[in-house]
Amino acid sequence: MDFITEELRKLRKEDLLRTLRTIESAAGKELTLSGRKYLSFSSTNYLGLANDPRLKEAAKKAIETYGWGTASSRLICGTTRLHRELEERLAQFHGSEACISFVTGYMANVGTIAALVGPADAVIVDRLDHASIIDGCRLSRARLLVYQHADAKSLENVLSGAHGYNRKLVVTDTVFSMDGDICPLPDIVTLAKHYDAMVMVDEAHAVGVLGEKGRGVVEYHGLEGQVDVVMGPMSKAFGGVGGYVVGSDELIAYLQNKCRSFIFTTAPPAAGCAASLEAINIIEKEPQRREKLWENVSYLKKGLAAKKLQMTNSASQIVAVIVGEADKAQALSRKLFKQGILIPAIRPPTVPKGTSRLRIMVTSEHEREDIDRLLEAL
Ligand SMILES: Cc1ncc(COP(=O)(O)O)c(C=O)c1O
Structure with missing residues (x-):
């Protein structure tokens, strides 16, 4: 089973090793990890129904x-x-x-x-x-x-x-x-x-x-x-x-x-x-949930564009900021985490090499001040 040790070593070296986060709260815009609350932009709970x-x-x-x-x-x-x-x-x-x-x-x-x-x-x-x-x-x-x-x-x-x-x-x-x-x-x-x-x-x-x-x-x-x-x-x-x-x-x-x-x-x-x-x-x-989601998407995209961050060609609630190499995306994600914001870095093999990114998922639960906080941190 030496190949497992070797493969894990390689993944660690390239900053591609994935580990599990333990969540101590219900799925929502805020998540509790190790007793601390984080503002999350990483779930597909687009209409806030997971804990309805x-x-x-x-x-x-x-x-x-x-x-x-x-x-x-x-x-x-x-x-x-x-x-x-x-x-x-x-x-x-x-x-x-x-x-x-x-x-x-x-x-x-x-x-x-x-x-x-x-x-x-x-x-x-x-x-x-x-x-x-x-x-x-x-x-x-x-x-x-x-x-x-x-x-x-x-x-x-x-x-x-x-x-x-x-x-x-x-x-x-x-x-x-x-x-x-x-x-x-x-x-x-x-x-x-x-x-x-x-x-x-x-x-x-x-x-x-x-x-x-x-x-x-x-x-x-x-x-x-x-x-x-x-x-x-x-x-x-x-x-x-x-x-x-x-x-x-x-x-x-x-x-x-x-x-x-x-x-x-x-x-x-x-x-x-x-x-x-x-x-x-x-x-x-409740179409208002969808309306709120789209308001949030447009507010976030405007904010990211004003900061001249390189985005993918998103036409939806999934907005990705391209960082490049996996270690850089990972470092950025860690910095945000220190500031209480949860956006995992998406790295190869999920995306092509050189296109590691922060994938930002807004939901109808987010408020403008949440998005402002993220923009400020970015
Ligand atoms: C485009 C797409 N299809 C299918 C799936 C699989 O769906 P599920 O999570 O319900 O297995 C996912 C995500 O997980 C997805 O992003």
Whole structure:
């Protein structure tokens, strides 16, 4: 096992070693670590729902009825009424025929891609797609073809040269998790139609946030019904845990039968479904959360621009300040931490070498004075 010692030594030397922080409070804009409060800009709790009393109450009630664990996989006897209700509600929220939910968003991506394409097929991805998409592609054993980031011309080059495959699937994040920019979805849909490819989008950082009703980039671009497979999160703006896919009745029946990350795992607790159902109600009833989020995003971006800090081309609530080398980003993150601000440095392999960054995630819970404090510290 010498390779482990050696690998850890290497990671430590390059300032790439990751360690766990222990949080002693609920997820919110302030987190307690070792008894000290930190102002956090590092969570995906975009609408402040992770510690909402209504979600907690819904989860508690569900535990009273269904207990904590499900003690079975979904297809055996782990599907409660709440699992069904949540899937119906998610389908309705997205204006789709049906929905299948998963224990995590990671499992939704990995399992769905591997069920849709195989060794005789091609899967076509953006260079900056999320790791869970890439892992799904690898698991599928389909030929992996990569196009330049958010570049429709490059996608067309790849599609036009992709001959001899049985099926073709284009998969993209809609909001890119490390840069905060948005994929050119209208072009992707047009090109996929032209070259007879299926389209799958990962709306992890868009659902609840983008689109008039918070239904994501598909809604934002008015493309409902034109994307074959839409993956969404319960783990970001919903403030909970889990992932899902919405699409046609047939797609969902197919995934229920073919998707290994759905079939061969224990069903998530019904309490999580109850909390997610409540989250959808709140997202629909309280658009002011989204409005506040966007006000905060715009205030932060103006402040960063005034300080001439190099940002990624963000069009969302994910705003990254590029630092460069991992050790510099890490040093900056440590300095902020000393001042009571929590923004972990994002380093390779999560982002390409030389682009280590501070990824700032604002939420609807932040106030202007919080953002001022961050700008001052930066
Ligand atoms: C774009 C994207 N897709 C999928 C996932 C996986 O979702 P989950 O955390 O629910 O597993 C994440 C983040 O974790 C993500 O950023």
